[in-house]
Amino acid sequence: MRLIHLGLPVRDVQRSRLFYETYFGFDPASARMGGGTVVVRNADGVALALHGGQDVGPPPAFVHVGFQLFAPEEVNDLLTRMQADGVDIIEQYDDPGCVSFTCTDPDGYRIEVCWEVSGALTGF
Known part of the structure; x- marks a missing residue:
């Protein structure tokens, strides 16, 4: 068994996505958007789901x-x-x-x- 994704509510999806891509190796080419959520993956296949427009x-x-x-x-x-x-x-x-x-x-x-x-x- 392994952890495969983490979902975080965020204020600004693009700002958060850029942060995790810049510093933590999440691949911009893997990004998928739908329903206010962007999912981006790292080289290990872990998906980070960032749900935007949230009061965090x-x-x-x-x-x-x-x-x-x-x-x-x-x-x-x-x-x-x-x-x-x-x-x-x-x-x-x-x-x-x-x-x-x-x-x-x-x-x-x-x-x-x-x-x-x-x-x-x-x-x-």
């Missing part, structure tokens, strides 16, 4: 989406890009076993980006 309030602090990268340098490179672009970075962590940061998307959803020694965080 701040989500609870623990609600987040996680992306795992394959090397600490990849995390730091993405962090640097996002900082240069003015993305809101709300937390950073750098330890020999784990490098991560948390940012927010255009609607305030928290996104955790990490590299970790096998089992350091996801082993709970």
Whole structure:
């Protein structure tokens, strides 16, 4: 069994779509639109369904989406890009076993980006 999609209510579909395509590898060529929702997929086949025109309030602090990268340098490179672009970075962590940061998307959803020694965080 595997997770195949995540649906998020968003204020502006195109703004959110561009954010996830730019930073998280969702493929613009895969985008399909219908009924106010755009679905875009990443290389692993995970579909992100963004439903637009929603009144999105701040989500609870623990609600987040996680992306795992394959090397600490990849995390730091993405962090640097996002900082240069003015993305809101709300937390950073750098330890020999784990490098991560948390940012927010255009609607305030928290996104955790990490590299970790096998089992350091996801082993709970």
